[in-house]
Structure formats: C-alpha cells, structure tokens
Amino acid sequence: MRNQLICWIEVLMESRFWGKVVTATSGLSSKRRKNKLYDTYIYKTYNSFEMKQSQFYYLLRRGLFGGGGIWAKYVNDFKARVVADGGTVESTTCINADVKYLTKNPS
C-alpha cells in the first residue's frame, strides 16, 4: 500500500500536472505555489479515490505531502523516535539531504 502511495506521489510530481490551477494560486510565491499545487492535486486525486479529508491531513502532518517527499516522512519519524528516547536530532536539513539522495538513487 505504501509503495502504491509513493508511486502515486511520483506521478503527481510530474510537470504536466502543474499549471492547471495557476490562476487560483497566482498571488503566491513560486515555491509556495508549487507546494500548494502539489498538495491540491494530491488532495483532489485522492478525493477521486474517496480518500477522507481527515486521512489527507493526517498524511500531510506526517510529512508525506507538502514541502518534501517520502524522505521527509522518514526523517520526521526518525526524529520523533530519537526525541521519545531522550535524544536530540541537531540537523534535520543535513539528514534530509542524505535520505533524499538515498531514496532517489540508484535511479
């Protein structure tokens, strides 16, 4: 199931999905617009599969959507585990970059 979800996200990331609702986000910066478009299309697509709004926002909070890929979820889960154990994660930016590379390679 998770792999299917990731697959859908990868499909949705493709450029042909962008621009269809540009007028609705024209007031936003390019980065925020891209994130909003990304979230919007995932939300709409999963709505078409009758995904509940609560499920969507749960996944959004988990870092699966919005401003990052599956690597962000891995890092968020990692950080939560470390903090719960009494440790600290000092640099999420750096480990995000490492995990992003490892999740996207070998292509």
Place this chain on the structure above:
Amino acid sequence: MSYFDDASLAFLPSGAAGKDGKAYSIKPTDGTGDFTFSRGSNLAATRVGPGPDYFIEKGRENLLTYSNDFSNSDWNKINGLSVIGQTATDPFGVANNAWSLNFDGTVNGRIEKKGLSVAVNGVYNYSVYLRVATGTQVASIGHSSWGLTAVTITTQWQRFEGFKVAATNTAYIRVRCDDAAIIEVFGYQFESGLVATEYIESGATKGTAGILENTPRFDYSNGASCPSLLLEPSRTNLVPSEYFGAGYTLSGAAIINNNTTSPEGLQNATKIYPTASGNYKHIRYGSLNPSTGVHTFSIFAKAGELDHLVLIDYDGGGVGVDFNLSTGVANDSASVAFDFVDMVDYGNGWYRCVATATNLRFYWILSDNGGVSVTANGTDGLYIYAAQAEANAYPTSYIPNHSGGTITRAVDVISKDLTSVINNNQMTMFLDVKSLEAISTVIAADNFGDLRWYHQAGNRFRFYKIDDADWVTNSFVVNDGDKIALTLTDTQAKLFVNGSQVGTTFALTTSFQNFTNLSYNVGSSKNELNQLLIFRTALSDADCITLTT
C-alpha cells in the same frame, strides 16, 4: 528499489542524532541498529559546534548540588544568616524562584555549601546572581582560604563571578555579608575553568551539560555545513591547565587573563605581551619538557598588535616555526626540522598553531616578524588560548584541562550487535569516511568470518578475513574523504572506492556468515564518519559505482 529501501542499516551522522551513550541509526526504524557509544572519560572531550559560530564546545558541570535551593541542609547557615524563602523573581522573570536571605549584621555571616572535594592546583570558577531591594550592598563570594571575591550588589540582578587556583583539596563556597541586609540570591554555580558558563540547575546530583562522558561528538570542523561523527584515539594533554597564570614561566612577557573572546565563544582568552624589547621573550610551562619521543604541540592564537608567535626548539638554539597570525601561514625554518606543521583556521582571527617534533623541548616566543626578537611598549601583544601537548605524530581535538595535572581523553568507539541486520552470508558495507593515518583496526565484525578493516602504514586501508587468514581486498591509499563499498557473496569479495573497483575480485576460501557485533574504531585511529550503510545483499557493480561516486 532505492539504496534507502535496500539498506538494512543506515547510520547517518549528518543528523547529529545522539544522546549520552548512544548514536542513532535511521534504519532499522525500531532502534535495533542504534549504536552504543563509549568514551568513558568525563569532561575531557570537545567538538566544534555548528555554524555560523563554530565554537569549541566542552562538557560542563555545576559541581554544587541544590544550586538554587538555599533552604536545603547542604547549605549551612552561619553567624546570623537565615533564609526568608523563595520569594523573589529570578533574573529571567520567573516569579518566586530566587531566594531572599537575611544577614543580621554578625561579622562573617554567610550561607556556605558543605565541603566539596577539588583538585589541588585545579582552576575553578564560582558565580552567582545577586540583588538587593534598595541601595547597594558590599558582600563577597567564593572560598575564603583561596581568597574571596568582593562584590557590590545593586538593585539590578548581576551575575558575579571569580576564579581561583585551588590551594586546598576542599572548597566551601559561600555568600558572605558582614552587614545587616536582605540579599536576593539565584543560581550558584561552581565549575572548572576560568569563566562562568551558562547556568546549569542542579538537584541532589551535580548539573551537567554539553559533551559528557559518553556523548557522541558530531563535529563541524573546518566550517562544515553538516556534521560528521568524530572518532579519535585516546590522548593525554600534558599541559596542566588552560590558565597561563600558574605553573608557567614568563620571561620578558606578561599576561592579562580573560581579555578577549576565545574560540569557545567565552571571554576566557589571554593577552600576552612583551615587557621588554629583545630576544626570546617567551612563555613556557615549567616542567613540560617531553624531550624524548614524538609529540605534537598546539596552541590557539590570534593576532593583536603583534602577529607572530614562534615555537622554539629549546635545544636547537635557532628559530623554530613562525606562525604568522595575519596570513595564517606557518614557516618552518627550524634548525631541527619539525615533522609536521599546520595552522587551522577557527574563525574570528583564531588559528590553532600545530607542530610535531621528535625529542623536542620547546617554548613559545613573541616576535615582531618571525625572528627571535620583539619590540615592547608595555601594551602591544597577541592572544592565546588552550595549549596542548600530546604524545603522537598528529593533533587531535582539544582536550580541556584545568586539573593542574594531566588529563586523558579515552578512545571513541561505536559498537552494536547487528545480528538482526545481517543474517546471511552476503552483504555490502558502505562507508563515507575521512581517516587519518594510524596503524590500527578500524572495524571489527565478530563471527562474520571475523572481518577486519585494517588501517596500515602509508595511510592504506585493507580488508581481512581472520579465519581464512586472507586479505580479501587490495590495499588502497586513503585520501581526504573516501567513499568505500565492500561487497561479499558466498564466493567472492569486491572493493569499490570513489567510483571505481579497486584491484581484482577476490575468491573467498570460505564464506562469511553469522555477523554479530560490529565495532568501529576499536584500534583507536582518527576518523570522521559521514555514513555507514549495510545491505543484506551484494549490490551490483553499477550500484556500487554510483554509491561511491
């Protein structure tokens, strides 16, 4: 599938995920791949912290128990001193968190901590926040037989502090007032060092912070934007103190303590200046003459009005190594050549000046232009901080010492039973690592055919299978940061380094199996580890090349 999906263990120090005694792996996600981290020497290790400041970070301890509980019986109330209660607002705005103390005017009225054991000749700092309701009040803090520090308390919170060289082996830290007065008190701290550090609250046990006994050191040296795990050999700092005012000999020179901000970000660097013009105006530690064997000497220095600090070979009689603090260039013109010379930029004008030599007695001289002479005007000088002398051919990170004797930082080791991570006789091990020469064992994987990764002379790495007594890879020279992948199947071993296969495929006599405990840095070398990945299968050649590129 991705490398991340395929890896059974992913240890990524770039996240700096750790706590005292543990370094976390992001995979496996259930914690079964988290490493035990051990060093076991308290307050003896430092790291370079994150940017933009890249300050040196130490371990810290507030040696006082009940540091903000003056009603506790650990604090003796003597000569008319009584505790009114925890009724005042503390310096940070927290109500009813500071204490009101009533001094009735009896001479030597005081609140005094029960005796603390300390190291004779150790350097200690005491600090406390004090305030009065109206006017001003003279009082004193510290320990009487070492000499108290007089303070003038006002209606504003001030943190008063002082430092002393311990003349006795027991300290009785206090606030003393000879007048009738009500004084508000918050947060007494007693710690090693020249200056007070950020307050650490303590209870029944001493308060601790920073790099503790078994804290993994995620290090940002050389301006790194992401940290690596620093693993170093055991070393002893032979220089007995960060304090240049005791035990050192000053010849034609004088010092001002705590004169400017050090690489630690605290006001604890020393100014040194010549008091007379001439040759060989210097500072040296009286008994520090490691005249036999290989030693590495280092000191942090920053240009003031003078910008040359010279390390002199005492027996050579000539000019030694000139450290130019304006250009950051070291010039080795010694009559007896130094084995290794370096200047490491620590930012804000500070350099760590390093020289390695054999059979050397040394001292540091102030210089106008890199020679042996200097011109004095009574004020012009330069800044120094934290000298170190260690027995070996290369420097390691700074080992703080306020003890008056020597202090040893033990070896850093990470280890883990990885039975659940590797459970067959195939695997790929990937390492992204920078390693300095030290003839030792870097990795020991027990019961996996007893795999060993040796660091050999000439800065070469090589993998070995103990039960067959086989070198299973060619050796290769370690450069400044290498990506290494070792693949093992039932029948063969292959090695890839920085995008290419090294040597030929090696036919194994017997297969590896039953991987249990993996220990890294068991042989005590110096490593900066960026990544350690383990896969349950032998990755393809193409994947290894991509991974190591």
